[in-house]
Amino acid sequence: MQDATKIIKLSAEKNREFQEVKLSKNALTVLQKRYLKKGLDGSPIETPEELFLRVARAIAEADKKFGVEDVADLENRFYNMMVNLEFLPNSPTLMNAGRELGQLSACFVLPVGDSMEEIFDAVKYTALIHKSGGGTGFSFSRLRPANDVVKSTTGISSGPISFMKVFDVATETIKQGGTRRGANMGILRVDHPDIMDFIMCKDDNNALNNFNISVGVTEEFMRAVEEDKDYDLINPRTKEVVGRLNARKVFKRLVKQAWKNGEPGIIFLDRLNRDNPTPHIGEIEATNPCGEQPLLPYESCNLGSINLAKMVSDNAVDWEKLRETVHLAVHFLDNVIEVNKYPLQKIEEMTKANRKIGLGIMGWADMLVQLGIPYDSQQALDLAEKVMSFIKSEGHKASRNLAKIRGPFPNFKGSIYDRPNLEPIRNATVTTIAPTGTISIIANTSSGVEPLFAVCYFRNVMDGTRLVEVNPYFEKIAKERGFYSEELMRKIAEHGSIRHMEEIPEDVRRVFVTAHDISAEAHVKMQAAFQKYTDNAVSKTINFPNHATVEDVEKAYLLAYKLGCKGITIYRDGSRESQVLMSGNIEKKIKGKNDENRVVKRDRPKVLKGWTYQMQTGCGPIYITINEDNVGLFELFTTMGKAGGCAASQCEAIGRMVSLAWRSGVAAKQVIKQLVGISCHKPSGFGENKILSCSDAVAKAIEMHLKNNGHNINIEKEPFTSGACPDCGGPLEHESGCVVCRICSYSECG
Secondary structure (H helix, E strand, O other): OOOOOOEEOOOOOOOOOEEOOOOOHHHHHHHHHHHOOEOOOOOEOOOHHHHHHHHHHHHHHHHHHHOOOOOHHHHHHHHHHHHOOOEEEOHHHHHHOOOOOOOOOOEEEOOOOOOHHHHHHHHHHHHHHHHOOOEEEEEOOOOOOOOOEEOOOOEEOOOHHHHHHHHHHHHHHHHHHOOOOOOEEEEEEOOOOOHHHHHHOOOOOOOOOOEEEEEEEOHHHHHHHHHOOEEEEEOOOOOOEEEEEEHHHHHHHHHHHHHHHOOOEEEEHHHHHHOOOOOOOOOOOEEOOOOOOEEOOOOEEEEEEEEHHHOEEOOEEOHHHHHHHHHHHHHHHHHHHHHOOOOOHHHHHHHHHHOOEEEEEEOHHHHHHHHOOOOOOHHHHHHHHHHHHHHHHHHHHHHHHHHHHHOOOHHHOOOOOOOOOOOOOOOOOOEOEOOOOOHHHHOOOOOOOOOEOOOEEEEEOOOOOEEEEEOHHHHHHHHHOOOOOHHHHHHHHHHOOOOOOOOOOHHHHHHOOEHHHOOHHHHHHHHHHHHOOOOOOEOOEEEEOOOOOHHHHHHHHHHHHHOOOOEEEEEEOOOOOOOOOEOHHHOOEEEOHHHOEEEOOOOOOOOOEEEEEEEEEOOEEEEEEEEEOOOOEEEEEEEEOOOOHHHHHHHHHHHHHHHHHHHOOEOHHHHHHHHOOOOOOOOEOOHHHOEOOHHHHHHHHHHHHHHHOOOOOOOOOOOOOOOEOOOOOOEEEEEOOEEEEOOOOOEOOO
16 A cells, blocks of 8 residues: 555655645545644644644653653554554544543543533533543433432422433533534433333424433343333432333333334443453443443543554455554554543543553454455354454554553553453553544444445535445446446445346345345344454444334344343434424315315415525625414525526425415424425525525524514424434444434534
């Protein structure tokens, strides 16, 4: 690769030469948008090469603390590993290393104690972490249940869920002042008295939008599920049994909610603590937002991923290259702990005491494609175990080598590694498989251990044109074997899957399977294969088709338990789509064919009263006229300041559809929710005055109209959990417990 890579001289370096990084268009977009340093006008003031040099230099500096005077060679090795896209650290490290903020960790867990002081301390600490770019996990299991006694006031408690709402509002506020929504994980033990309310707390898709939620399940509970027995509910304040529930009924309710909208997930708490490396320090109660990183209270963890797509040579796994990359990556991640600027002193102390790192992988699906192995095959499962076993073994060797020079982690005495037959180790944990939504875009590879999202998909460009993006491995094979055509690529992008396309050779169809071609059982088995050799946990989404049943989801949850997973997150396709609801008080119903009820739109009177609102969009001013009849909102017209063109025609179409919806009885609030937050390539304004698109302008004009006319309305932006990306309009992908855009790096989890 060195020979094929251009050598450049960075502006800051006079006498040293550096490799130039080869990036895809999507990767460049992501780096320019989120990672590169920017000037006062918002334009990037560093190149991708300068970014990687900045990070390599900052992380290599840590070696000086251990007596190494010249770190130039290490800096070069770190730089080349990243610029060759063989390994990338988590996003905060790429963004902040070598810069003033300097906060490099992605994952944090904070304790939530059972007092008002402890709860609001946790809220304050959450704000500081989110401000620095991290995500937070919490267990709310210590909080006394709703309606329990509060001795200090002789009142009654409001319970964990009410306080989760406080954290949710705080997160939303920080997002408004920052750049991106903060991410939280909320966990409640299955034996908490409020567990049924917790399971149902996200039944409304608009509730707790800044939280992923998971039920903390015990082995005792799962045995009770299998035996259809009751189990005890424990008041965390008194530690007394306060009730009993049937385990199977609770489990089935949990499964039904997951089938409905993907939440809650499950965390197997006893398994987390079985592998807790420092049980003498504390019990693990929670994980980071995507579930792959169990942490003690006040711990943080920095993550990084090896690109397996770069570990293939001559149609075989290059084990020597993988070994070298693992050892260098462990060195890199241990150094991150040293140079990190922590948001709280307690977090710094706890992190440095255990020195947990999380080395994972990305590009797994691309490795399989290069080797010609179907994702949903026994051969793939066998290779998964072999690859992850190798990474864990070599990662622990690398950590032990560091311990010989730097010493073991301070809490080593009393840990699971403190045995006569084991050498000391530098890091309490070494391996984690995290979601890699953004860094895998930079590396132009498949995400984490997920299957391919799509063989071909459409990408929206500035003038509204849709370009077809084709998987590079598929494109290469299609051209070599003579079945490539632009028409076929567009057809694949329309369908998403090639499974039933007979014009494509059967062996190619078998290898290029996508997430929805694969059974839920195969998804779970793959997660379990990687979990077997992962210190922490595996972040993965178990995908289901829309027609999957509640029983299908139940089987997946039970299989995850049986195969040794530490948690499970599922998503049934389309289960979070927003629904247009009818306002029943103004519907006219008549008998139609076969006695079916049909909604009939209201006739237009000759005279209507109306208001016109001017909104500034990226395409110029738009004038939005809203007319009412004696029932309520009736019709909407738009006029673009710049006549003609695509924008004007689209706005006219929006006006016609909104008018039809109102005349047919659709509530104004539902119309706003469908249009608000839709983005185009030319937003306008800043802060509260920011208009993301013409659709967004229409929604905000309607909301303004309602408020001006005495309606008390508060529209929350619908979470973009399916369909188009709110930032770029590209396809959204449910992966690893989160929602991400593979084009622009939008992530619901921050």
